[in-house]
Amino acid sequence: MNALNRTVLIVEDEFLIAETLAAYVEDLGVPVCGRATMADEAVALAVEHRPAVILMDVRLIGKKDGVDAALEVYDKVGSRVIFLTGSQEPATMERISLDHPYAVLFKPMTGNQLKTTISAALAD
Amino acid sequence: MIPLFRHRLSGTASKSEGAIAGLGGALASVAVGGLLRDSAGGGEPLMAIFPILIVVAVRWGLFPGIVMLAFGMLGAWYVYIGQPFSFEVAPEQAGSLLIAAVSGGLILGICKLLDHNITNLRTAHAAEATLTAQLRTRSSELEQALQEQERSRQAIEFSESQFRVSFEHAAVGKLQAEPHTGKIVRANQAFCDMLGYGADELVGIEGWRLTFPEDVEADQEAYRQVLEGKATRYIREKRYIRRDGTLVWARVSLVIVRSPADASPMLAVAVVENIDDQRRYQLALEQAKANLEQTLMERTEALRQRALLLREVYHRVKNNLQVVDGLIMLQARLIEDPDARAQLQQTRDRIFALGLVHHQLMGSEDLQTFDVSPFLTQLVDNLVASSVAKQVRIDVRADPIKVDLDFAIPLGLVVTELVTNALKHAFGGRPGRIMIGLEKDAAGTVTLRLSDDGMGMPKPSAGNGVAPSMGLGMKIIAGLLGQMRGELHREDTTGTDYRIVFQQGNDHERTQ
Numbered sequence: 001m002n003a004l005n006r007t008v009l010i011v012e013d014e015f016l017i018a019e020t021l022a023a024y025v026e027d028l029g030v031p032v033c034g035r036a037t038m039a040d041e042a043v044a045l046a047v048e049h050r051p052a053v054i055l056m057d058v059r060l061i062g063k064k065d066g067v068d069a070a071l072e073v074y075d076k077v078g079s080r081v082i083f084l085t086g087s088q089e090p091a092t093m094e095r096i097s098l099d100h101p102y103a104v105l106f107k108p109m110t111g112n113q114l115k116t117t118i119s120a121a122l123a124d
Numbered sequence: 125m126i127p128l129f130r131h132r133l134s135g136t137a138s139k140s141e142g143a144i145a146g147l148g149g150a151l152a153s154v155a156v157g158g159l160l161r162d163s164a165g166g167g168e169p170l171m172a173i174f175p176i177l178i179v180v181a182v183r184w185g186l187f188p189g190i191v192m193l194a195f196g197m198l199g200a201w202y203v204y205i206g207q208p209f210s211f212e213v214a215p216e217q218a219g220s221l222l223i224a225a226v227s228g229g230l231i232l233g234i235c236k237l238l239d240h241n242i243t244n245l246r247t248a249h250a251a252e253a254t255l256t257a258q259l260r261t262r263s264s265e266l267e268q269a270l271q272e273q274e275r276s277r278q279a280i281e282f283s284e285s286q287f288r289v290s291f292e293h294a295a296v297g298k299l300q301a302e303p304h305t306g307k308i309v310r311a312n313q314a315f316c317d318m319l320g321y322g323a324d325e326l327v328g329i330e331g332w333r334l335t336f337p338e339d340v341e342a343d344q345e346a347y348r349q350v351l352e353g354k355a356t357r358y359i360r361e362k363r364y365i366r367r368d369g370t371l372v373w374a375r376v377s378l379v380i381v382r383s384p385a386d387a388s389p390m391l392a393v394a395v396v397e398n399i400d401d402q403r404r405y406q407l408a409l410e411q412a413k414a415n416l417e418q419t420l421m422e423r424t425e426a427l428r429q430r431a432l433l434l435r436e437v438y439h440r441v442k443n444n445l446q447v448v449d450g451l452i453m454l455q456a457r458l459i460e461d462p463d464a465r466a467q468l469q470q471t472r473d474r475i476f477a478l479g480l481v482h483h484q485l486m487g488s489e490d491l492q493t494f495d496v497s498p499f500l501t502q503l504v505d506n507l508v509a510s511s512v513a514k515q516v517r518i519d520v521r522a523d524p525i526k527v528d529l530d531f532a533i534p535l536g537l538v539v540t541e542l543v544t545n546a547l548k549h550a551f552g553g554r555p556g557r558i559m560i561g562l563e564k565d566a567a568g569t570v571t572l573r574l575s576d577d578g579m580g581m582p583k584p585s586a587g588n589g590v591a592p593s594m595g596l597g598m599k600i601i602a603g604l605l606g607q608m609r610g611e612l613h614r615e616d617t618t619g620t621d622y623r624i625v626f627q628q629g630n631d632h633e634r635t636q
Binding site for chain 1 (some may be wrong): 409451454
């Protein structure tokens with residue numbers, strides 16, 4: 001498997017939250033390679049840019065959710081996926097555990113939590 | 125002479141008795157001989173005694189006979205003493221001898237004859253007596269049998285009348301029917317009353333014709349099982365049609381009476397209970413239960429919907445707060461002035477407190493309250509992370525107190541302000557420690573204790589411990605404490621030591 005780029009892909013269907021996430025990533029001095037709001041789009045961008053880290057919202061527009069996208073990315077690219085979820089419901093957690101999450105952050109996550117987690121994922 | 129025969133007949137004469145009798149007979153013959161000698165003028169006529177002795181010998185057996193003979197001989201010898209004994213018979217004595225011989229023979233013959241007849245008679249008599257006794261026994265047996273028969277007839281009659289009474293006057297319906305055709309043979313008053321028919325009207329009618337058509341098929345099937353011996357009992361709840369066309373629920377228990385010989389069905393006997401009321405109550409109860417279950421289901425569903433909705437609302441609020449936070453953050457990035465940026469950061473910390481309350485509520489079981497301890501811990505961790513004083517450690521020790529939104533939001537904001545203040549002013553870049561404690565006493569009073577080991581802060585003046593000229597933070601604290609009816613006490617120590625007392629129940633149940 002080819003090496004991954006030191007970039008971050010943001011998968012989040014709410015613009016303002018995506019914008020916030022992008023700001024944090026930029027604060028770390030890491031480029032954002034793309035933004036997706038749907039699962040298929042996310043997979044396509046991941047395949048194209050091969051980012052080291054993906055910030056993945058669980059709830060997305062469309063039939064597939066973040067977990068579907070992450071599973072596909074795991075097979076095709078191998079990026080580290082940091083899940084962002086607003087829900088601590090057992091069903092959601094169970095779904096997330098299907099994939100191989102690098103980390104799970106619960107909204108509202110703080111900028112510091114996010115930065116720390118992204119830095120760690122990039123360093124691994 | 126009867127006793128003699130009786131002895132002989134009974135055959136019980138012993139030897140001693142025979143000897144005494146023989147002696148007596150000999151004496152008698154001597155006495156008779158003595159008398160006859162004088163009157164007859166000679167001893168020869170005494171020869172007539174011998175036949176008597178012979179008869180005795182014959183009748184009484186050998187031993188008494190011999191004794192009699194011996195004594196008779198002695199007697200005769202005594203009688204003839206004094207005159208020579210001679211067998212020469214004088215012609216004048218021949219007549220006497222002949223008479224003696226003939227009369228002796230006659231006596232013997234008569235005795236023999238008598239004996240024979242009497243024996244026959246006795247035998248006949250005895251036989252007759254036996255027969256009579258047997259007849260008597262039979263007769264008494266017969267009489268007893270007749271009596272017993274009479275008794276059992278009476279018993280049967282009694283049991284029949286008892287049965288009739290219990291059949292006719294039973295409170296439950298009773299029915300007898302021909303087992304194959306189902307035609308009613310007999311129906312009691314209770315059954316007739318239940319269906320509104322007269323007793324005569326039902327006899328000969330097939331039971332099925334009284335059954336509600338919808339119940340007939342299942343009913344007949346169950347009956348067939350019993351009739352064919354595949355089932356032992358038939359107990360069914362079914363509907364009958366009354367004469368007026370209305371329906372009545374009944375519980376029917378039925379048995380087949382079978383022939384003792386070949387077990388073929390002889391009679392169908394049924395007990396029919398009117399369970400109309402029972403059934404109606406049962407149906408009403410079932411209906412009520414179903415309604416209740418429906419209501420319960422609706423309520424449960426409504427509750428579920430409410431929970432879903434509440435979670436969704438909390439989620440939305442939290443999300444929106446994050447959006448607001450994001451907007452402020454994006455705005456702050458465009459601001460050069462570090463003081464202005466710091467103030468915006470403070471605003472974001474306050475918004476975080478609000479978001480955290482909703483986050484806790486989302487995960488709470490009743491969607492109304494949550495444990496205060498993890499809430500406080502997450503709250504202060506964020507404050508440390510977003511501040512410059514990252515080397516300050518905060519210890520949270522809170523009793524397991526359940527708080528609701530109305531208590532948690534002001535509490536969170538107050539703690540945010542106090543901790544932010546401490547982080548900003550108390551340590552001056554040095555490491556340190558902030559202790560936060562939350563306790564609830566038996567009276568329900570909640571006390572928040574916040575202290576640090578820093579160098580202390582500018583001391584607020586009197587009043588609620590907060591001067592009006594203090595910054596926004598202190599204003600928020602003062603205002604929220606007023607809202608919560610909390611009292612702030614500031615202890616004088618090296619560092620900061622606040623004690624805030626919330627009286628329980630002075631507003632509403634805010635902590636649980």
